[in-house]
Amino acid sequence: MLKIISKSLDETIRIGMDLSKHVMPGDLICLTGDLGTGKTSFTKGLGKGLGITEYITSPTYTIINEYYSGRIPLYHFDVYRLGSADEMLELGCDEYFFGNGITVLEWADNVLDILPEEKLCIIMNVGNNFDERIITMKAYGDKYKTILKEMKNSESPRN
């Protein structure tokens, strides 16, 4: 487990960029946390780190946005509006989970039942003040444990 405190929007974006250095095609990143905790902002950082040039927006209405301009494709889901995990399967989510890109899922807990066992779960919470966020990362599966180890080792002091 890795716990990081972010003091600002920019820091959250930086943490997303840090993560981008360690991800590989086929990786699954699940984001949970209330509205406004920074899930989309974190994904923007991840996308920026992957070298995506398009503007990354929240897929709340489209459910999925795909970006191909970076080093690895990014599939960005927001499953807030889905009624059930079955609907997720109906979307053809397996093609993304087991595809050639990174899949990021906002509101992943809505479809937990059908997610592969191995994944990186990131829980976002508001901290002690308005601009503080507590970002907790949990790895399920060896490759994600390695990612967290690498992140810990390369963690640069933020101030």
Next chain:
Amino acid sequence: MKVLAIDTSTVAASAALIQDGSLCCEYFLNDGKKHSEKIISIIDYVIKSCGLEAKDIDVFSCSIGPGSFTGLRVGASAIKGIAQALGKPITGIPTLEVLAYNLRGFKGLICPIIDAQREMVYSTLFRFEGDTLLKIKDFSAIVIDDLICRLGPYDDDIAFLGDGVFLYQNKIKNSLKNARFADVGNILPRASSVASLAIIKYKEGHLLWYNDLRLDYIRKSQAEVEYEKNHIVTIVNMKAEEIDEVVEIEGLSFNNPWSYESFDFEINKNNLSRYIVAKTDGRIAGYAGTWLVFDEMHVTNIAVHPDYRNRGIGNKLVEEIINIARESGLKRITLEVRNSNNQAICLYEKNGFKAEGFRKKYYADTGEDAIIMWKEL
């Protein structure tokens, strides 16, 4: 008559135009890029290359799955859009038939496999009788190892094709000596096969308007994908008050079901018997019956309710009877299985049972042989 067909059900995209029975143009692109960016320009190229315009086409067609959900949606949207704008009919062709049609004239069995992720493929077994494509067995979405096992009994050559071959060719080759594989030009679905099948459909009068076309994803239902995560299946000893439910499953599973009295005897009077049930959702999903005779276990019956099949419950029951036999210090387990019940044979083989003999014409209803299987503990 002019038919324009496309296929976008796998990584490749293709379009073809058949005019008065001859293939006028076919464009096949497998460049790893997305269909949405190329299919319209490919369609445009194919039509123009034949010196035609879109409005000259009589019927539009596309493959309707199974396959890549995204690819299928892109293809169907393109075809529906064009047909709607021009007021032309369309027809949809199942992707597994499209693949089989790539091998028209092949004498053996044809087994298209399309990657469904999670070690699963979409598959149907076909054979050509003359020019007619016959469906031998529909496997729907199936785990690749199960498919290989269930193809075991077929002696004819089996030709595999589809994008599943890229993933599982070695595995298939190592397990099935009669396996063959389509050459590079035929391994993926081709629009010309879609067009040929569209003509057959047209002649049979199966045409649709754009808004009636439905994709057939053969979705793996959540129930099948992650059933065990959400529904706890417990295995316990069978009780007398459960006989009614078990008799019902027995009746739904066998041609010559055991009666209430038989089960009553087994549970209440037979000291050698040991019956277990699998429970889930407060119901009995399946059961297994055994006799413990000296140092051997004889399995009398195993069945799973039709509502709960393909969820690993049969496997759980088999594992549990093996546990019971081990804990009771027995030396071996034996059972009989219908020669044709390939799915059950695969299940037993997976759990270490080996076919060691036959009982000729053991089953009175069909005159089928029973296979006797043994597992040494």
